[in-house]
Amino acid sequence: QYGYTLPGWRKYNLTYRIINYTPDMARAAVDEAIQEGLEVWSKVTPLKFTKISKGIADIMIAFRTRVHGRCPRYFDGPLGVLGHAFPPGPGLGGDTHFDEDENWTKDGAGFNLFLVAAHEFGHALGLSHSNDQTALMFPNYVSLDPRKYPLSQDDINGIQSIYG
């Protein structure tokens, strides 16, 4: 069960923009992993996500290493933290960064971008971590088959408590 949920976005139509691409995967595979990571959540809420290719999106997505830009959180090189996302809000709110020092993949090798993205987008939408070990919002990465990796009831309860 969730400890707490942060206030969510006060709108259902959200935009996202992929600022840069990891060299680990084909661009189309990154686009697909991100889109599917967002669809995990839009399937169970009224949320709609629209991809834009310039300007400021609600959810700005980037691959970064170590200290990066004006981001208050840093990455730690290979392994360790894989990504971070900021809770809903203006500016940095909703922005999601992935650690470029990881090996991003679309299958079981390295870290599966779809899986980590789905988890991070949970944070970008206002969810905290779940203590339900079958939940997508569980704090530890599990490399289950990403396509059959359904949301747990705990994830659904959490997101619907914000955007029901």
Ligand SMILES: O=C1CC=C(NS(=O)(=O)c2ccc(-c3ccccc3)cc2)CC1=O
């Ligand atoms: O707020 C935080 C702080 C630390 C994090 N650690 S992580 O980047 O190594 C990470 C851990 C687990 C996942 C994950 C959990 C369940 C399913 C898929 C991914 C994703 C990223 C991830 C995160 O979102």
Ligand SMILES: [Zn+2]
């Ligand atoms: Zn960052």
